Amino acid sequence: MLNEHYVEMTKQESIIRKIFMYGRERAKVVGAENVFDFSLGNPSVPAPKEFDEAVINLVNTSDSVSLHGYSPSLGNDQARSAIAESLNRRFGKNYTSDNIFMAIGAAGALAHALRSVVVPGRGDEVITFAPFFPEYHYYVGGTGAKLVVVPADITSFQINFEAFESLLNENTRAVLINSPNNPSGIVYSTATIDRLAEILNRKQKEYGHSIYIISDEPYRELVFTGTDAPFIASHYDNTMVCYSFSKALSLPGERIGYIAINTEAEDFPIAVPVFGQISREIGHNCPASLIQQAVSTVLDLTSDLSVYEKNCNILYEALTSYGFEIVKPGGTFYMFPKCLEADAYAFCEKAKKYDLLLVPSDNFGTPGHFRIAYCVTTEKVERSLPLFKKLAQDYGVI
Amino acid sequence: MLNEHYVEMTKQESIIRKIFMYGRERAKVVGAENVFDFSLGNPSVPAPKEFDEAVINLVNTSDSVSLHGYSPSLGNDQARSAIAESLNRRFGKNYTSDNIFMAIGAAGALAHALRSVVVPGRGDEVITFAPFFPEYHYYVGGTGAKLVVVPADITSFQINFEAFESLLNENTRAVLINSPNNPSGIVYSTATIDRLAEILNRKQKEYGHSIYIISDEPYRELVFTGTDAPFIASHYDNTMVCYSFSKALSLPGERIGYIAINTEAEDFPIAVPVFGQISREIGHNCPASLIQQAVSTVLDLTSDLSVYEKNCNILYEALTSYGFEIVKPGGTFYMFPKCLEADAYAFCEKAKKYDLLLVPSDNFGTPGHFRIAYCVTTEKVERSLPLFKKLAQDYGVI
Numbered sequence: 001m002l003n004e005h006y007v008e009m010t011k012q013e014s015i016i017r018k019i020f021m022y023g024r025e026r027a028k029v030v031g032a033e034n035v036f037d038f039s040l041g042n043p044s045v046p047a048p049k050e051f052d053e054a055v056i057n058l059v060n061t062s063d064s065v066s067l068h069g070y071s072p073s074l075g076n077d078q079a080r081s082a083i084a085e086s087l088n089r090r091f092g093k094n095y096t097s098d099n100i101f102m103a104i105g106a107a108g109a110l111a112h113a114l115r116s117v118v119v120p121g122r123g124d125e126v127i128t129f130a131p132f133f134p135e136y137h138y139y140v141g142g143t144g145a146k147l148v149v150v151p152a153d154i155t156s157f158q159i160n161f162e163a164f165e166s167l168l169n170e171n172t173r174a175v176l177i178n179s180p181n182n183p184s185g186i187v188y189s190t191a192t193i194d195r196l197a198e199i200l201n202r203k204q205k206e207y208g209h210s211i212y213i214i215s216d217e218p219y220r221e222l223v224f225t226g227t228d229a230p231f232i233a234s235h236y237d238n239t240m241v242c243y244s245f246s247k248a249l250s251l252p253g254e255r256i257g258y259i260a261i262n263t264e265a266e267d268f269p270i271a272v273p274v275f276g277q278i279s280r281e282i283g284h285n286c287p288a289s290l291i292q293q294a295v296s297t298v299l300d301l302t303s304d305l306s307v308y309e310k311n312c313n314i315l316y317e318a319l320t321s322y323g324f325e326i327v328k329p330g331g332t333f334y335m336f337p338k339c340l341e342a343d344a345y346a347f348c349e350k351a352k353k354y355d356l357l358l359v360p361s362d363n364f365g366t367p368g369h370f371r372i373a374y375c376v377t378t379e380k381v382e383r384s385l386p387l388f389k390k391l392a393q394d395y396g397v398i
Numbered sequence: 399m400l401n402e403h404y405v406e407m408t409k410q411e412s413i414i415r416k417i418f419m420y421g422r423e424r425a426k427v428v429g430a431e432n433v434f435d436f437s438l439g440n441p442s443v444p445a446p447k448e449f450d451e452a453v454i455n456l457v458n459t460s461d462s463v464s465l466h467g468y469s470p471s472l473g474n475d476q477a478r479s480a481i482a483e484s485l486n487r488r489f490g491k492n493y494t495s496d497n498i499f500m501a502i503g504a505a506g507a508l509a510h511a512l513r514s515v516v517v518p519g520r521g522d523e524v525i526t527f528a529p530f531f532p533e534y535h536y537y538v539g540g541t542g543a544k545l546v547v548v549p550a551d552i553t554s555f556q557i558n559f560e561a562f563e564s565l566l567n568e569n570t571r572a573v574l575i576n577s578p579n580n581p582s583g584i585v586y587s588t589a590t591i592d593r594l595a596e597i598l599n600r601k602q603k604e605y606g607h608s609i610y611i612i613s614d615e616p617y618r619e620l621v622f623t624g625t626d627a628p629f630i631a632s633h634y635d636n637t638m639v640c641y642s643f644s645k646a647l648s649l650p651g652e653r654i655g656y657i658a659i660n661t662e663a664e665d666f667p668i669a670v671p672v673f674g675q676i677s678r679e680i681g682h683n684c685p686a687s688l689i690q691q692a693v694s695t696v697l698d699l700t701s702d703l704s705v706y707e708k709n710c711n712i713l714y715e716a717l718t719s720y721g722f723e724i725v726k727p728g729g730t731f732y733m734f735p736k737c738l739e740a741d742a743y744a745f746c747e748k749a750k751k752y753d754l755l756l757v758p759s760d761n762f763g764t765p766g767h768f769r770i771a772y773c774v775t776t777e778k779v780e781r782s783l784p785l786f787k788k789l790a791q792d793y794g795v796i
Contacts, residue, residue: 001515001607001608001664001665002514002515002665002668002669002672003513003514003515003516003517003672004517005517006513006514006672006675006676007668007672009675009678010668010671010672010674010675042463042467042468043463043467044463045463046461046462046463047462047466052457052462055453055454055457055688056453056454056457056458059450059453059454060454063444064444064445064450064648065440065441065442065443065444065648067651068445068648068649068650068651068652069440069441069650069651070440070650070651071651103681104502104681104682104683105681105683107681107682107683108681108682108683109681110681111679111680111681112681115401115404116400116401116404117399117400117401118401119401119402119403135678138678138679139678139679139681141679142678142679142680209399210399250462250463250466251466252466252467252468253465253466253467253468253469253684253686253687253688254466254686254687254688255683255684255685255686255687256686266399267399267400270400270405270408271400273408274400274401274404274405274408276408277404277407277408278404280407280533280536280537280540281509281536281537281539281540282509282540282680282681282682283501283502283503283505283506283507283508283509283510283537283680283682284502284505284506284680284681284682285502285503285505285506285653286651286653287653287686288651288652288653288654288685288686288688288689289651289652289653290453290651290652290686290688290689291686291688291689
């Protein structure tokens with residue numbers, strides 16, 4: 001008797017979870033150290049010690065009723081101001097607390113940003129670019145809009161602009177981008193963002209309504225040496241930045257993030273109060289007060305993220321030498337090589353023979369590839385290399 | 399260009415917030431100690447020290463990646479089990495972790511429970527009983543269902559069953575109750591709950607579909623001496639308990655609660671996985687990991703709640719002696735006396751003359767009353783009594 005839409009969703013098994021559960025079972029047979037589980041995108045380095053110290057300090061020194069009391073519905077004032085100042089300092093923005101809405105991670109932020117621009121029943125469309133995070137189907141579908149996917153440019157994983165322009169239309173209300181990208185690890189270049197902005201500015205005029213860039217940025221701080229990584233909101237006025245501290249501070253379970261909307265956006269300053277109203281309908285009501293206050297003291301820090309770049313370089317050098325085709329990541333802890341056969345599922349099944357647990361690419365909207373989540377120890381990455389080599393030898397590419 | 403529904407909502411000023419802001423300004427003139435702000439339902443006593451100790455202990459002794467890492471989407475396993483065991487111990491239930499879904503406070507819990515039974519566009523109705531928490535309009539409206547309000551029985555604030563039966567129909571999918579009640583402080587008796595259950599069992603058969611009781615229970619532990627306070631889920635199989643630790647543990651800002659669904663419910667065990675799917679669409683993704691883990695160590699504790707009962711008794715004795723008509727609360731930190739004139743707004747305006755800040759009852763779906771939130775110090779309650787007396791004298795009832 002429950003809503004059938006959700007009951008049906010429970011029957012769709014997550015491929016990543018299936019691989020992860022297989023790995024747990026397999027570890028009982030061959031030992032955890034011999035299972036090379038590259039399936040899950042979970043930070044593998046600790047949170048900065050300053051975060052934990054801030055938690056303890058707040059608990060030890062604050063008045064309980066105030067520390068654990070309700071936040072204002074838009075978020076803790078001090079946290080919102082501190083985030084605005086941090087973004088101004090690092091990216092030359094002009095934010096105040098009025099630009100910032102505190103959210104339960106990027107998922108919470110996207111739930112608000114999308115609902116602010118979508119009107120259910122109007123035929124609204126939200127465009128995203130393959131390869132993309134599969135949860136976007138649910139994030140967008142839950143608002144009543146249609147998710148429209150632009151096929152990947154697999155030579156660079158930048159934007160396939162010809163396909164994009166052909167899919168843009170009067171129903172397009174937002175463009176949902178994710179750079180640095182899960183699953184490709186690619187960062188959109190300044191040239192890409194400027195071309196995207198130029199097209200959207202032109203189309204906004206043509207259609208007579210705004211088209212927001214909703215920029216999903218949980219990997220913003222995970223950018224490798226030498227990568228061109230523009231701050232997207234500085235290149236397009238109608239931008240809502242949806243940020244999460246999950247990856248940069250290794251706090252995915254603490255569900256803390258924010259939306260930052262540009263002062264130059266058409267709907268500033270009403271947008272942040274609108275986010276607050278959306279919360280009332282979806283039961284969001286702010287991140288935990290203690291976590292908001294603790295995070296606001298460590299905004300310019302990150303975990304030690306160097307292991308991700310090191311792992312990326314080791315894997316990229318070795319796998320390309322074995323004959324894999326890879327667009328080299330500019331950040332994150334993912335890479336997205338081409339499979340050695342057309343069917344990504346068959347390829348990932350074959351990799352299991354060597355206890356390499358890889359995610360086939362079809363759910364990311366891009367067939368024929370696989371995702372490696374290298375948020376593991378460097379020692380594990382190094383021990384996996386001979387197995388990738390054997391896999392390549394099976395396919396005769398080395 | 400943003401969704402007009404939410405833009406319109408930003409223009410509807412909250413009466414409680416308006417009173418609260420007035421109080422802040424007034425305090426600058428006459429001093430905070432001379433403003434008797436009974437407007438806000440925020441806990442006024444500290445969280446148990448054991449909660450803060452648990453936070454510090456977790457931070458000091460846990461592996462960072464595990465402590466701050468992703469919870470499973472239905473909640474931390476250990477927290478779910480511990481909550482099930484606590485409910486079994488205290489209320490004789492038969493729960494396991496499979497009955498429990500961790501949620502961001504009662505608002506988050508209700509967002510999931512309501513969406514699990516409502517199908518947008520089907521004409522679904524959710525019934526609630528006046529007086530009721532005004533946010534129910536948004537909680538229910540946001541799911542696509544219609545909120546149907548049963549007028550209050552103002553002699554007892556138990557259920558007006560004649561009106562209820564006349565409003566029940568084939569579109570009724572859930573009955574949303576809140577006992578102990580905000581704003582009346584009344585607790586539904588065993589007789590009330592049993593009669594409600596009898597009617598719903600009969601109507602479920604007649605309509606051929608389930609009608610859930612969605613039981614909003616943030617005040618469950620705030621019950622005064624001698625009050626008959628049945629555990630509602632033990633009286634009706636199709637019950638979803640929506641609980642928050644906000645009031646009992648004085649943690650409203652930490653956004654932590656749960657849904658417990660009966661093992662005997664028609665949709666157990668699929669309901670909890672369904673809640674998990676709903677999260678994916680509304681961007682919920684669990685309470686903060688640290689808070690889930692800390693709360694699970696203090697489940698059988700509460701803050702020192704005795705001040706609320708003491709304040710209630712003092713106010714009730716004094717105000718009734720001044721001529722106010724009050725149904726005596728059985729719990730919470732609210733009472734809901736009858737105004738001394740028909741227009742509650744006018745009455746509350748007059749009370750402002752004595753710096754008594756009271757909330758008029760119209761938004762609670764019951765005209766002619768006012769809410770006192772006595773979650774303040776007893777000293778403040780005592781100093782307010784002569785002012786209530788003067789107010790009664792103005793109306794000539796004493």
